[in-house]
Amino acid sequence: MNFSLAKDDTPSKQIASDEMTSLLKKFRGNPEAKSTLLNTFAKVERAKQEWESTVDALPELICVVDENGRVIRANRTIETWGLGSVTHVKGKDFHTLVHPVCAKPCPLESFLQQTKQKTANDDIIEAETYDTLLQRHIQMRGKPVLMKNKTDEVNWVIILHDISQRKEMEKALYEQNGRLTAINAINQTILATHSPEEMAQATLTHLQSLTAFQQAHILLNVPQTQKLRVLATANNGIRHFLQPGQEFPYTEFVGQNNHALNHFFLIEQLNELPNLTPVERRWQQQNIQSYINLPLVMGSTLVGILQLATDDPPTFIPEHIIILREVAETLTIAINQSQLHQKLEHSNEELQDLLRAKHEMIENVSHDLRSPLALIKGYTELLQDGLFGELTEEQHDALTILETKGDQMFFLINRLFNLQTIDKHALKLEEINPQSFLAEAAKAWQVLTTNKSVQLLLDIPISLPYLMGDLNMLNQVLSNLLDNALKFSPEGSAITLRAQAQSNYIIFTVRDEGKGIPPDKIERIFERFYQVDKGSASARKGAGIGLALCKRIVEAHDGRIWAESAGEGQGSTFFVSLPTNNTP
Numbered sequence: 001m002n003f004s005l006a007k008d009d010t011p012s013k014q015i016a017s018d019e020m021t022s023l024l025k026k027f028r029g030n031p032e033a034k035s036t037l038l039n040t041f042a043k044v045e046r047a048k049q050e051w052e053s054t055v056d057a058l059p060e061l062i063c064v065v066d067e068n069g070r071v072i073r074a075n076r077t078i079e080t081w082g083l084g085s086v087t088h089v090k091g092k093d094f095h096t097l098v099h100p101v102c103a104k105p106c107p108l109e110s111f112l113q114q115t116k117q118k119t120a121n122d123d124i125i126e127a128e129t130y131d132t133l134l135q136r137h138i139q140m141r142g143k144p145v146l147m148k149n150k151t152d153e154v155n156w157v158i159i160l161h162d163i164s165q166r167k168e169m170e171k172a173l174y175e176q177n178g179r180l181t182a183i184n185a186i187n188q189t190i191l192a193t194h195s196p197e198e199m200a201q202a203t204l205t206h207l208q209s210l211t212a213f214q215q216a217h218i219l220l221n222v223p224q225t226q227k228l229r230v231l232a233t234a235n236n237g238i239r240h241f242l243q244p245g246q247e248f249p250y251t252e253f254v255g256q257n258n259h260a261l262n263h264f265f266l267i268e269q270l271n272e273l274p275n276l277t278p279v280e281r282r283w284q285q286q287n288i289q290s291y292i293n294l295p296l297v298m299g300s301t302l303v304g305i306l307q308l309a310t311d312d313p314p315t316f317i318p319e320h321i322i323i324l325r326e327v328a329e330t331l332t333i334a335i336n337q338s339q340l341h342q343k344l345e346h347s348n349e350e351l352q353d354l355l356r357a358k359h360e361m362i363e364n365v366s367h368d369l370r371s372p373l374a375l376i377k378g379y380t381e382l383l384q385d386g387l388f389g390e391l392t393e394e395q396h397d398a399l400t401i402l403e404t405k406g407d408q409m410f411f412l413i414n415r416l417f418n419l420q421t422i423d424k425h426a427l428k429l430e431e432i433n434p435q436s437f438l439a440e441a442a443k444a445w446q447v448l449t450t451n452k453s454v455q456l457l458l459d460i461p462i463s464l465p466y467l468m469g470d471l472n473m474l475n476q477v478l479s480n481l482l483d484n485a486l487k488f489s490p491e492g493s494a495i496t497l498r499a500q501a502q503s504n505y506i507i508f509t510v511r512d513e514g515k516g517i518p519p520d521k522i523e524r525i526f527e528r529f530y531q532v533d534k535g536s537a538s539a540r541k542g543a544g545i546g547l548a549l550c551k552r553i554v555e556a557h558d559g560r561i562w563a564e565s566a567g568e569g570q571g572s573t574f575f576v577s578l579p580t581n582n583t584p
């Protein structure tokens, strides 16, 4: 602190003008020096005035006191502090001036005494206190002012700074920080669980350390039964009369006073209420005088209620109410989310039940269809074998048609069944050598393609990585692709079956030179019952489920199936990629 007070008073002014007069006398006959001197004095005077008004403008009360603690000079802030005018305070005891009546021990007084012990120029003393008399927080600073050429004479500068505002802000920040920490702790506990009961219990336990209450409970709204279910209770003293799990009609909590449960309200004095609810009566019997109702409201829905009761009404100070409201908000969201979660789990279970029922139904229906079909097929064979007498050629042909159609129906029923039921878990995995798998499959198709004058070309490397897959299912995929290729291939064209290893996949391709697929239909052909040209003869041979089934089987193997075609008449290529990662 490097500070010198410049407030002038009459004696110092007198000294200054005496000094000036004697100096001017010395320069009589030297008008030039005299004028320089007068200029210098004028400058000094101006600087003094500037300094004085600066010091006056400071918010701190600045005062110079002598060794007896009497005011020598002070800045104008002393007036704004209501301690008297600048001239009036001079000569007065500084402590008595600030504290006309003083309660002992007095921090200001002991600060002033300590300041007096300081006599070295750079000895500064600082302290802070809440001054009960001034009703403000003050920061006090003191420093000795050594008089030039008079080393034994010491004055002291005392600076009092009103820091009430800063202190209030600090307090508010501190409180807000405490509030946030508390709310954060509650939030974390609430979010760590999915059960509304546990959330409620954790909230009340936390609140016990934050606000003083005698009894508290959290209720869950059960709108279907117009009741409130007790989720959790807590008490600091007399045991709570409610038990978690109990349910009560709304009327137990809302009396004729009609305090709406979905609104925040604070009852300061139960005794002053004309009509009490059963719960309020129980509280009154337990000497509880005041309670607070915090609704847990989501939108316009009442999720639940948080109530805290106390026998000491001023306990619910605004600060606590802010915390309670914020806690209620978090709790509402958490309970609401947990209810949604429960509902979702419930619907999921229902969905699983439905899926199981659907699966069973498909199994039953396909069994019911397959049994009579097996009988029809069996008797057809017996008839064809002549067990029931010789057959004419016509009868024989008719029976052959019956048998073929029966086989087709079997095939279709099996496909439909597989389409509904195949997934990862239904696969019977085994180690497959892709090279021999493809070669075997091709052998079976060689006859059929030759019959239609179509060439079946193979492009299969000798060594391919092994696959884990369901041989029967992958056979169905390949058969379906080759069947389609043959169905849509003109005579004299070729079908190429190719395989290649690509990073962790094996890609099978079936390429034909047939009618091709329009680009806008290429994705849709994998949908159930989709056929590009429903009316065509080749479409009539199928039902539009073959590729959908292939897709399902391939995806159950974590693979992918897709098609490419340059358009109508340009042939088509079908790709199946299967992972080899799980190959031993």
Ligand code: ADP
Pocket (backbone or CB within 6 Å): 480, 484, 485, 488, 512, 514, 515, 516, 517, 525, 530, 531, 532, 533, 539, 541, 542, 543, 544, 545, 546, 547, 548, 572
């Ligand atoms: P479908 O049993 O009716 O053949 P798919 O699901 O196997 O049923 O095929 C669906 C449709 O995709 C077929 O009706 C046909 O329109 C088209 N398609 C499939 N493979 C080919 C192909 N190789 N060339 C041209 N169109 C094809």
